[in-house]
Amino acid sequence: MSQPNVRTAIAADLDGLVSSCAALFAEDAAERDHLRNAAWPATHGAEWCTGLLADPNALVLVATTGDEEVVGHLIGGFRPPSEMWTASRAELxxxxxxxxxxxxxxxxxxxxxxxxxxxxxxxxxxxVNAYAANENALRLYERHGFRRHSVQLVADAP
Structure with missing residues (x-):
């Protein structure tokens, strides 16, 4: 298989994008956080992704095969400066x-x-936030210049 093409998502990619989001939830969030609803993408994914495609402060990229099958995605958001934040930020x-x-x-x-x-x-x-147990993702992000900045500690309520 040739390497996927990466491009900005379009409305015709919606089903593949939702499927990619669902695969991420199933493999990552649902496996690493028992409070995550693994069914969320099937129930809310199309509405969420449709909104992102129309949002000027959102980036939606897809990785596609030669026949335009979506085999990956990236969603990003832009946050301008505010009273709390002195500079703009972009979140993967x-x-x-x-x-x-x-x-x-x-x-x-x-x-x-x-x-x-x-x-x-x-x-x-x-x-970018990643689960501490997702070592492959952490290594990938670090290879691209991200560094560990803060640590989130969690405990389930007794």
């Missing part, structure tokens, strides 16, 4: 690449697209 909200195409650079190209988008908007900081 969600990213997934199907296992069959991992290791060939699609994830890196998705991240590069996010970095360029954030830079074009003047973001002073790029942010």
């Amino acid at each position: 909200v969600s990213m997934y690449v199907r296992p069959a195409v991992r290791g060939g650079g699609a994830g890196g190209r998705l991240i590069d697209g996010f970095v360029a988008w954030a830079r074009d908007r003047g973001a002073a900081r790029l942010e």
